Amino acid sequence: MGFFTIGIIQTAVEVGLIYALVTMSLFISFSILDICDLSTDGCYTLGCAVGAVVTMAGHPVLAIFLAMLAGMCSGFVTATLQTRFGVQSILAGIIVNTGLYTVNLAVMGFSSNVSIFGQDTVFAAFRKLSSAGWWTDYSRTILLAGIVGLVCVLLYRFLGTRLGLSIRATGDSMAMVKASSIDPAFTITTGLCLSNALTGLAGCLIGQYNKTSDINLGTGMVTIALASLIIGQTLFGRGGMKLRILGVIVGSVLYRLIMAAALRLNVPTEAFKLVSALIVAIAISAPQVKNMALFSMKKSSALHGSSVRKGDKNA
Amino acid sequence: MLELSHISKTFNPGTINEKKALTGVDLKMEDGDFATIVGSNGAGKSTLFNAIAGTFIADEGRIELDGEDITFEKEHVRSRYIGRLFQDPLMGTAPHMTIEENLSVAYLRAADPGKSFFARIAQDFSRISAKERAKFRERLSLLDMGLEDRMESPVGLLSGGQRQALTLLMATIVTPKILLLDEHTAALDPSAAAKVLKITRDIVKERSITCLMVTHNMNQALELGNRTLMMDGGRIVLDIGGEERRGMSVSDLLSRFAQNAGQSLDNDRILLSTEENV
Numbered sequence: 001m002g003f004f005t006i007g008i009i010q011t012a013v014e015v016g017l018i019y020a021l022v023t024m025s026l027f028i029s030f031s032i033l034d035i036c037d038l039s040t041d042g043c044y045t046l047g048c049a050v051g052a053v054v055t056m057a058g059h060p061v062l063a064i065f066l067a068m069l070a071g072m073c074s075g076f077v078t079a080t081l082q083t084r085f086g087v088q089s090i091l092a093g094i095i096v097n098t099g100l101y102t103v104n105l106a107v108m109g110f111s112s113n114v115s116i117f118g119q120d121t122v123f124a125a126f127r128k129l130s131s132a133g134w135w136t137d138y139s140r141t142i143l144l145a146g147i148v149g150l151v152c153v154l155l156y157r158f159l160g161t162r163l164g165l166s167i168r169a170t171g172d173s174m175a176m177v178k179a180s181s182i183d184p185a186f187t188i189t190t191g192l193c194l195s196n197a198l199t200g201l202a203g204c205l206i207g208q209y210n211k212t213s214d215i216n217l218g219t220g221m222v223t224i225a226l227a228s229l230i231i232g233q234t235l236f237g238r239g240g241m242k243l244r245i246l247g248v249i250v251g252s253v254l255y256r257l258i259m260a261a262a263l264r265l266n267v268p269t270e271a272f273k274l275v276s277a278l279i280v281a282i283a284i285s286a287p288q289v290k291n292m293a294l295f296s297m298k299k300s301s302a303l304h305g306s307s308v309r310k311g312d313k314n315a
Numbered sequence: 316m317l318e319l320s321h322i323s324k325t326f327n328p329g330t331i332n333e334k335k336a337l338t339g340v341d342l343k344m345e346d347g348d349f350a351t352i353v354g355s356n357g358a359g360k361s362t363l364f365n366a367i368a369g370t371f372i373a374d375e376g377r378i379e380l381d382g383e384d385i386t387f388e389k390e391h392v393r394s395r396y397i398g399r400l401f402q403d404p405l406m407g408t409a410p411h412m413t414i415e416e417n418l419s420v421a422y423l424r425a426a427d428p429g430k431s432f433f434a435r436i437a438q439d440f441s442r443i444s445a446k447e448r449a450k451f452r453e454r455l456s457l458l459d460m461g462l463e464d465r466m467e468s469p470v471g472l473l474s475g476g477q478r479q480a481l482t483l484l485m486a487t488i489v490t491p492k493i494l495l496l497d498e499h500t501a502a503l504d505p506s507a508a509a510k511v512l513k514i515t516r517d518i519v520k521e522r523s524i525t526c527l528m529v530t531h532n533m534n535q536a537l538e539l540g541n542r543t544l545m546m547d548g549g550r551i552v553l554d555i556g557g558e559e560r561r562g563m564s565v566s567d568l569l570s571r572f573a574q575n576a577g578q579s580l581d582n583d584r585i586l587l588s589t590e591e592n593v
Contacts, residue, residue, distance in 0.1 A: 158440075160442050160443075161439065161440045161441060161442055162419070162420075162423060162438060162439055162440070162441055162442075163439035163440060165412070165416050165419055165420050166420060166423065168409070168411075168412060168416070169409045169412060169416075169417075169420045172409035172410060172411050172412055173406070173407075173408060173409040173410070175401070175406045175407060176406070176407055176408055176409050176417070176420070176421075176485075177391075177420070178390050178391050178394060179394050179398070179399055179407060179421075179485075179486065180394065180420050180421050180423050180424060180485075181391055181392070181394045181395040181423055181424045181426075182391060182420070182423060183389075183391045184391070238411070
């Protein structure tokens, strides 16, 4: 444990678990619905802002649900723009993301950050359940693992229901969905509401975790979530749903660990966005690089093999 | 009963690319009618299907199904009672979902639209039941392709013929009021095409489904079903059934077409395929 201390790993896992919720959100919109929802950055900040304000008012648990509701509303607007008004999905996300900046400022009372130091958070409330030493150390991790685990199980169960199957079919074959009496506008709207509710949840949790909300908190979140999603996909493949959901979590935690490693290697914090961009690029190109390597190995062995055979014939 | 009265559709009106795809099409299909449709490229066969299925709303005219006016009904609403197959076997199924999941999505058409809000929510959150699974299995076994033992496999792993057979099963898992087949065997290899055609015949006959089938095979056009329609320039120029059709040969049909359309059929694919014997 020379390189990593327990504390660094613990923080990476905890933040990774929160990020996993954003990755899960992208998993629904990007992988399942096949829609690029770029409102994630703003929606994440929205969840954090709403969560912080409600926590300030002394309702940390209610904050979680209201942040999810706020995320859902944002998803509803994004979905309505593309399903009813024919705005391209990428544009719809960008438009909502831009608008959300002002909304987020307004939620925070037109200040660029809100501090909730000294307020009760869900983490503090959970820690108070026991006074054992290990509990004080790990209650946060346990709570986050519990929340993320619950979300995973619910999502997995949901995707097996009729509505869940319809949402999956919408991203897989639009023609088939229309032929099955399903309104794609409805499934896209439901899917984006669900996905953005998870982003809002993640925003609220990170706000209570850091005890602060900042207007620029969400910048680059899409890239981070995409990186985590791709890392998970590269490691776990595109097989069964259980594996894919597991990949989302492992990918997110792994991403945070890579970032923690970068921090330990004294990469300056200003360079973090570059490092995340690099991770995304590497994770996305990894399968292709693997294919290229396999191809050239096969080619060289085949060429070598045939020349040997030719030699035999001549002999 | 399906009744189209005076359906017209013009694409890109008022531009240099203006195309009158359908001009005043009248068509009446009695219950249990099985009509084949032939016509050259651009005759309006697929446009006619799109109009019936609701892919677009016709510029003019009226569509009635079993006495109900469906002219302005949306595509996904119509699909509750209109089944459709395309030429491309990849279109009708979701490749990353299992056979069972695909069938389950298709089976949503069985849902009662008149249910209360809460009953619908309960239904949305219900899962595939053992009873449905047994039904899917039984239906799949009728295809005789061994798919009933691969219910958990993703559809993307199936061959084109298997996928088209599955699409047919999905389109008819809830008996549609009308089935639209748009050259659904044309992209398959001959043996798969024959097999899918046989399954089509069996299902349509067994449940006496009203059916429209576009084909480019003239023998098929005369042998299958009880009516043959020929289209040209956005019109139905020939509609033969009953006694008259029974004694007809392919060359009779072609000369009747030339007479009615004022020109001979100019589709190479059709002329070449008249020699085939399916």
